[in-house]
Amino acid sequence: MMQDQQRRNVMRVAVGLALAALAPIGAVQAAEKVKVGLMLPYTGTYASLGNAITNGFKQYVAEQGGTLAGREVEYFVVDDESDPAKATENANKLTKRDQVDVLVGTVHSGVALAMAKVARDTKTLMIIPNAGADELTGPLCSPNVFRSSFSNWQPGYAMGKVAAERGHKTAVTLTWKYAAGDEATSGFAKGFESGGGKVVKQLTLPFPNVEFQALLTEIASLKPDAVYVFFAGGGAVKFVKDYEAAGLKNSIPLYSSGFLTDGTLEAMGTSGEGLVTALHYADGLDNAKDKAFRSGYVTAYKAQPDVYAVQGYDAAQLLKAGLDAVKGSDKLDKDAMIKAMGAATIDSPRGSFTLSPAHNPVQDIYLRKVEGKENKVIGIAAKKLADPARGCKMM
């Protein structure tokens, strides 16, 4: 008798709790949206990257049933044209006129730096789905700025570590003379020299000059054990072809951050075959999340996803982690969101990652080898690698 009474009470409480839990969700869906400002390149050299990031972001939202943590997502889209001169104005448009809750962008580091300044000034949440400039999560880091991609230092460092492990004693680095190249090659030098190697010469050429012949001649006369380069896009294709045509591919191993061979393999033809690079994503990762992500992407967009799509997808995941923390409230409590995002573990197609105190991913950097037209994973170059975030006050 007594037991029955208790059981009934328990049931009553449970039903009550369940109803209480359901009620606010219904209310929020009707009342609150989350405004997402997508500031990405949709024209120009980086247009395909901007589109891949957008596709990845929207794919995650679609998987969540078109909402994030029960909130409808309203997009405000700006083409940043990869033009730093227009970056501040574009970011202001989104933060001041459209009053977005979160800025997502961008590819070009110069534009991202200007966006981050606006985000800091207006205290708008910002998620960077590509731009690798070390400063963004280094000297210029900020509690409300997050990155779902990488820092230029990370793949460079990992590649340097592996080059030293492979027994190379001397290396020459070559890149365009611009921030991304400087950061990647100094990461490489750090990794290579901490493993006992020595960078004998750091060669550069002005961006975006693609006449490499003089510098290839220089490399051939220096005869290092290994060469590390940082190039992307059309320059990457030309460099890899020239490197092979100069007969260097068979005598001096070429290493690079993975951007050299991402989205460029078709254009490289057979010149790219066998190249070893380091990046936070690869083809042939054997995890269920990646398989599901890839088949979902192919179904939705009739194209193969790439590292940029993954970074967009994870930007949406990161945002959801923040929104989960303020579920049910009308106002978006930024401090609560920032705390939740900083502590989140993101179940990414690249493998799960967490964020460093500077808000850059702490992630595995894969070693990849070009086989056929794919960047096949052949190992892990550096496990749970964190950017040193030099100069960041949040460390």
Add this chain to the structure above:
Amino acid sequence: MDLVTFLIQILNALQYGLLLFLVASGLTLVFGIMGIINLAHGSFYMVGAYMAFVLTGMTGNLMLTIALGIPLAFAFGALLEWLLFAHLYKRDHLEQVLLTYGLILIFEELRSLAVGDDVHGVAVPALFSASIPLSDTLSYPVYRIVISVVCLLLAGGLWWLMKRTRLGMMIRAGSHDRDMVQSLGIDINLLYRTVFALGVALAALAGMLAAPISSVYPGMGGSVLIISFVIVVIGGIGSVWGALVAALLIGFADTFGKVLLPEFAGLAVYLVMAAVLLWRPEGIFKKG
């Protein structure tokens, strides 16, 4: 730098200089001789490179592509001249700048719509795909040497056309005084259309020949535009030999700038230009 490396660098400089001449040769005609400020020169170069990519995909042969591409580019140039440029000869340079800048934007968008924004490659023709060993580590691609030879032939051909043929004589006369040439019974409109179309065909030829070594990518026209103007201006406007000498000078400045003064490599070309223009404001080969 040891002697062998030094000699190879000289070869690099010559080869790059000749490639630059090829790229700038179309502009020598259109800007140097006809006096049209053609900012779309780089776009014609890009059209050539994309034509190489698309047509080689269909024909499987770069030689055949070039044989098809040159008349196509010539026809395209003639059409553009008839449609747009013919209306600009009497107007001032600002309007030419506006028109040709607009064309850059239009060609970029059309390219994006038609072929997309990916980077593409064109295979080096099998016949020239070998490399010649120069030192124990370095070899030289035969295709680059072939391009150099084509550039030399082209320079000779252009010089012969301008100085030794009746057409060349008419072109030179036309660039001095349109009205006088017309009143002598020469169809000046047809003459200009031919020269302009030839300029477009040369730019496209440069793009087609360079496609296998430069790869094919959005915005590639912009990379050759400024250097082409630099060459025409340094060489002396309207001079074929001047353009050749200027291109070689730039080739040397760029190559040795990169090796000896990497910190200032981006400036080397412009320092040469400033020095030449201070010394001879009209360019190296400008005749009085």
